[in-house]
Amino acid sequence: MNPVIVTFLGSRGPYPGSDDMPSVLISYGGKNILLDVSEGTQHRLLEVGKSVASINTILITHMHGDHVLGLIPLLQSRSLAGITTPTLVVGPAGIGTYLIKSFEHLYFYPEYKLVVNEVSNDKTCEGREDLIEPLKELTRDSGGAVSIVSTDCCKTIVEGPFKIRAFWVKHSIPTLAYRVDVSGAISICYVSDTATSDDVANVCSNVKVLIHDSTFGSDMSDKAREYAHSTATQASETALKCGAEMLILYHVSPRYKNTETLLNEARKIFKNTYVAEKYMKLYLIPNK
Ligand SMILES: [Zn+2]
Numbered sequence: 001m002n003p004v005i006v007t008f009l010g011s012r013g014p015y016p017g018s019d020d021m022p023s024v025l026i027s028y029g030g031k032n033i034l035l036d037v038s039e040g041t042q043h044r045l046l047e048v049g050k051s052v053a054s055i056n057t058i059l060i061t062h063m064h065g066d067h068v069l070g071l072i073p074l075l076q077s078r079s080l081a082g083i084t085t086p087t088l089v090v091g092p093a094g095i096g097t098y099l100i101k102s103f104e105h106l107y108f109y110p111e112y113k114l115v116v117n118e119v120s121n122d123k124t125c126e127g128r129e130d131l132i133e134p135l136k137e138l139t140r141d142s143g144g145a146v147s148i149v150s151t152d153c154c155k156t157i158v159e160g161p162f163k164i165r166a167f168w169v170k171h172s173i174p175t176l177a178y179r180v181d182v183s184g185a186i187s188i189c190y191v192s193d194t195a196t197s198d199d200v201a202n203v204c205s206n207v208k209v210l211i212h213d214s215t216f217g218s219d220m221s222d223k224a225r226e227y228a229h230s231t232a233t234q235a236s237e238t239a240l241k242c243g244a245e246m247l248i249l250y251h252v253s254p255r256y257k258n259t260e261t262l263l264n265e266a267r268k269i270f271k272n273t274y275v276a277e278k279y280m281k282l283y284l285i286p287n288k
Pocket residue numbers: 013014022064066067193251
């Protein structure tokens with residue numbers, strides 16, 4: 001199996017305006033999944049040698065600006081570049097209306113078929129079957145049209161070699177996290193912007209890589225509670241509960257110029273921890 005490549009197009013949060021805000025690319029077999037699209041993401045995609053044409057699947061966690069303000073420019077660039085392949089956007093309920101209203105006011109309409117899959121607001125995965133739902137809408141005729149479909153939380157969406165499971169976490173606004181399984185061999189959990197959430201341990205069990213909110217160190221646990229984010233300690237406790245192989249501290253506040261203290265804090269609990277950096281790449285291969 002070729003490696004699954006995880007590229008951090010941005011690693012910090014949450015100040016819009018910096019050039020290092022959340023976005024992660026998962027690549028395998030010529031296919032790509034983009035998780036969150038902060039402003040400037042399309043420029044950073046070019047920096048790592050990927051065109052907007054190569055992005056057909058986009059997963060958005062929530063509607064805070066540092067996760068979504070690059071989405072419309074990216075969708076518009078695909079049209080301007082004459083790309084006609086269908087595109088899937090998965091996100092919280094309301095994202096479809098946001099896109100359609102924005103297109104209306106920008107006098108822009110995608111030239112390709114855009115399927116927006118809104119995840120319904122059921123709050124927990126507990127006791128739910130892992131149902132699989134192929135997205136038939138994507139394979140219908142690809143004339144330019146936007147369709148909004150609804151998916152239950154925790155249903156698995158199949159897109160090429162990827163199985164995608166969306167689930168709710170605990171942030172200040174409705175926020176999703178995603179588990180992506182690649183060819184049944186490599187699993188990655190993307191959990192940006194959340195306080196400690198039990199569903200992460202449930203859905204991300206035995207995951208190879210857990211990318212987890214670590215906006216603060218435990219020196220600022222009161223702020224983490226106030227803004228519904230996690231500390232490095234909480235992220236590492238969750239990694240331990242998940243039985244993850246590796247933890248990546250993500251969405252670290254720009255106030256931490258030196259991330260060493262966060263790393264040391266986390267490694268006391270979960271040794272195989274690293275801090276995300278812009279343009280960092282992970283090459284993942286299955287265990288023998
Ligand atoms: Zn954020």
